[in-house]
Amino acid sequence: MIFAKKGESEVTKAIVESFLSMFKESIKSQVIIIGGGPAGLTCARELAKNKINVLVIERNNYLGGGFWIGGYFMNKVTFRAPSNEYLDEIGVKYEKVEEGLFVSDGAQACSKLIAAASDAGAKFLQLTDFEDVIIREKDGKAKVAGVVVNWSGVKGLPRQITCVDPVGLESEFVVDASGHEAHVIKALEKRGYIKTKGMGAMWVEASEDAVVEHTGEVFPGLIVAGMAVSETFGLPRMGPTFGAMLLSGKRAAEIILSKIKY
Amino acid sequence: MKLIISGPDFEDINYNEIINFVKKFNFDAQKEEDFLLKFSQYDFLPEKFAKIRVLDPYKKELNEEPLELEIEYERSNLKRKNRKRGIIYSGNHFVKILKELLKERLDLKKEWVIYFSDQLLSTFEDRWHIRVIIFGIPVVISVPGIVYGPARDREYYLAREMGFNLNCDYIKEKDERKTDVLKGYILQAIYFYKCLYENKEFKFCEDENCSIYNSHWQREVLNAQLKQNLCEKHLKEFF
Numbered sequence: 001m002i003f004a005k006k007g008e009s010e011v012t013k014a015i016v017e018s019f020l021s022m023f024k025e026s027i028k029s030q031v032i033i034i035g036g037g038p039a040g041l042t043c044a045r046e047l048a049k050n051k052i053n054v055l056v057i058e059r060n061n062y063l064g065g066g067f068w069i070g071g072y073f074m075n076k077v078t079f080r081a082p083s084n085e086y087l088d089e090i091g092v093k094y095e096k097v098e099e100g101l102f103v104s105d106g107a108q109a110c111s112k113l114i115a116a117a118s119d120a121g122a123k124f125l126q127l128t129d130f131e132d133v134i135i136r137e138k139d140g141k142a143k144v145a146g147v148v149v150n151w152s153g154v155k156g157l158p159r160q161i162t163c164v165d166p167v168g169l170e171s172e173f174v175v176d177a178s179g180h181e182a183h184v185i186k187a188l189e190k191r192g193y194i195k196t197k198g199m200g201a202m203w204v205e206a207s208e209d210a211v212v213e214h215t216g217e218v219f220p221g222l223i224v225a226g227m228a229v230s231e232t233f234g235l236p237r238m239g240p241t242f243g244a245m246l247l248s249g250k251r252a253a254e255i256i257l258s259k260i261k262y
Numbered sequence: 263m264k265l266i267i268s269g270p271d272f273e274d275i276n277y278n279e280i281i282n283f284v285k286k287f288n289f290d291a292q293k294e295e296d297f298l299l300k301f302s303q304y305d306f307l308p309e310k311f312a313k314i315r316v317l318d319p320y321k322k323e324l325n326e327e328p329l330e331l332e333i334e335y336e337r338s339n340l341k342r343k344n345r346k347r348g349i350i351y352s353g354n355h356f357v358k359i360l361k362e363l364l365k366e367r368l369d370l371k372k373e374w375v376i377y378f379s380d381q382l383l384s385t386f387e388d389r390w391h392i393r394v395i396i397f398g399i400p401v402v403i404s405v406p407g408i409v410y411g412p413a414r415d416r417e418y419y420l421a422r423e424m425g426f427n428l429n430c431d432y433i434k435e436k437d438e439r440k441t442d443v444l445k446g447y448i449l450q451a452i453y454f455y456k457c458l459y460e461n462k463e464f465k466f467c468e469d470e471n472c473s474i475y476n477s478h479w480q481r482e483v484l485n486a487q488l489k490q491n492l493c494e495k496h497l498k499e500f501f
Contacts, residue, residue: 195327197317210348213339216331233332234317234325235348 022123029055029123031256032147032171034130034184037065038110038242039226040177041117042086042249043256048120050257055169056117058126059152064110065179067242075106080208083243086250090116109242127152130183131166133174133222135191142193144221146170147184173256175223177249182228185218194219197234207236208244215248216255225252265289265452269378270296270343272405276441283445283490287452287500297377298340301363308336314355320389324352345380347406350392353383357398368399374455375400376448382406394447394483397464401451408433408443412480432480439488446473446487453499469493 031047033040036058047054056063070076079087081100092112094104118124134146150166176184188194211229218224224232225248265284267277277293284291301307312328312335325332339345360377361368368375383404384390394407404411414432421428433439453474457464467474472493475486492500 194329197325207348209346213335213346213348214331216334218329218331233329234315236350 023125025053026055026123026125027169029053029169029171030260031055031173031175032057032169033175033177034147035065035175035177035179035226035228036060036063036114036124036126037177037179037226038067038113038245039228039249039252040065040175041067041113041122042246043175043177043225043252044122044249045090045113045117045120046250046253047256048117048122050253051121052256052260054122055171056122056124057128057130057147057149058124059129061126063114063124063126067110067113067245068106070103070106076103077106077109078103078241079243079246080241081243083246086246113246125149129155130178130187133184133187133191134168134170135193141220144174144184144188144219145172147174172260173221173223175225175252175256176218176228177225177252179227180231182224182231184222185224185228185232188219188222194232196232208241208247210235211244212247212251215251217259223252223255225249263289264373265291266294266373266375267291267378267448268294268297268375269405270299270345270380272378272380272440274436274438274440275378275405275444279441280444280448284448284452289452296343297360297363299343302337302340304363307340307359307363308333310359311336311340311351314352314359316350316352316384316390322386324355347381350382350384350390352390353385353393353396353402353404354398356381356383357396357400357402360400360402361398364400370399370455370459374452376451377402378444379404380406382410395450397451397454399458401454403444403447403451405440405444406435408440408447408483409435409437412477412483414480430480431484433483442490443483443487445490446483449473449490449492449496449500453496456499467493467496472496 030053033044033056036056040056044054044056068075070078079102084094084102087094090112092104092109094102097103128149129152130147131150132148133144134148135142136145146169148166148168150164154164174184176182185196189196214229214233215225218232226245229248281291281293309328312332313325315325317325377400379402382392383396384392392407392411394404394411396402418428418430433443454464466476469475470482470486471491473487473490474496477483477486
């Protein structure tokens, strides 16, 4: 026999105990990131590297978002300088297409980024849907103080058989890295705290700069990163080029690091 | 007449060459420091720019309720020597802001002012269209507009949709030819001012070889503005 003799109960117990231990630690995190795409993963890595307790919430089972695919089902992802420097940092191989433009294998780039965030110490909750924000008021000022989540499968089941209440997770900061859908921002908008602008026309050449430049604290306790930035500010939308996602995620982490209480 | 040209520095724009070109038309031309950099300390200015952002290419409404981060972006961008891009602004509102800032010196009898912007400007017709030149007082010329305003040939867009790039000779982001193209547009600006000054109606030229021609396509810019020719009628207007 090659493998150690372990029964089903021991295997299940290992899964449950390990998951619950992680989940218990995550009930109160320093930072919760909604969306495990390139912006969310980069932000998670940068924070975890700095010993910040960070939890990434992803509604799919797989992490990486659109980072696996470059556009039109073609699994090559492109980057414009200087975002290739971040690829060097996490060990992603790439080729130079022309001055300032690089192409990489989606599978390698995405898996390296997931591994980099994980290696740094970020924790993940997949198959988890963001449902709402937790708002706390102090001295008449509202602040985002966490998120309400549920198992993703709940939404797909008929209402009659799913009366599954969500749970609340608290944090000092929430990062909306949920892409075009900007789930957290939209939840705030629904409550009348903020008004989003919707995404503008496609203009790759300069919209990447604008996404990075507009990454920031859009509401007390809420940082917006990645494509959610375009949705919030009505910036020109981007084509399949990922540099801004990485640099926006990095910038979001820098902003949090400058504000977080250790 | 005195002609003032203001704007930020551009890697591929030679202001001296443009000033010398204008002087050939008997103008006392001079370059002034970037007006927007000069006025960037005004506290009201960032919000004004945040409010004139185009949000949707098909909706005339602008960004009437800017978020704090948008205002902060404008504040820091105004102060930059190499400004970031990525926002499209309403060109006519851009001119209005400059007009307010420069009101004391926009006397047509004394000097004509042309501002070179490093941002993308557009005007609304059926939708927002990116423009190179916005006629107003002052006249504003968008330098990146030279690349993104005039359309490329249809074949270029078709090829792009099919996933490959046609190797066409259009004006690029970093392109030494922009200085010459700007000379062509400066002729339009001067002609516009001249019409205002003489109380005449400003009309574009019908001759596609004349710099006063309204180029809609890149290939037309490469002919009409790049070569800085003037038709017989407009040549007489300048001398």
